[in-house]
Amino acid sequence: MKVTVDRDLCIGCGNCESIAPNVFELDSEGIATVIDPEGDDESVIREAAESCPEDAIILQDEDGEQIYP
Numbered sequence: 001m002k003v004t005v006d007r008d009l010c011i012g013c014g015n016c017e018s019i020a021p022n023v024f025e026l027d028s029e030g031i032a033t034v035i036d037p038e039g040d041d042e043s044v045i046r047e048a049a050e051s052c053p054e055d056a057i058i059l060q061d062e063d064g065e066q067i068y069p
């Protein structure tokens, strides 16, 4: 699964980092960044994406098909 954060949408709420701390981290600008797309289970990453109030976390399958949001 490919995990990306749309930095223009992220408001730095920290939800993703709280749920999947091995995948997401707020950077020095307070915006979420992906530190390891395989750091947590896919179900946890999905939960993190669903927790994002801005739908800033984009999940794609291996073929590049967007699976969330």
Ligand code: SF4
Residues within 6 Å of the ligand: 005, 009, 010, 011, 012, 013, 014, 015, 016, 017, 024, 031, 032, 051, 052, 053, 054, 055, 056, 057
């Ligand atoms: Fe940014 Fe969304 Fe993560 Fe909040 S949950 S820090 S808005 S990517």
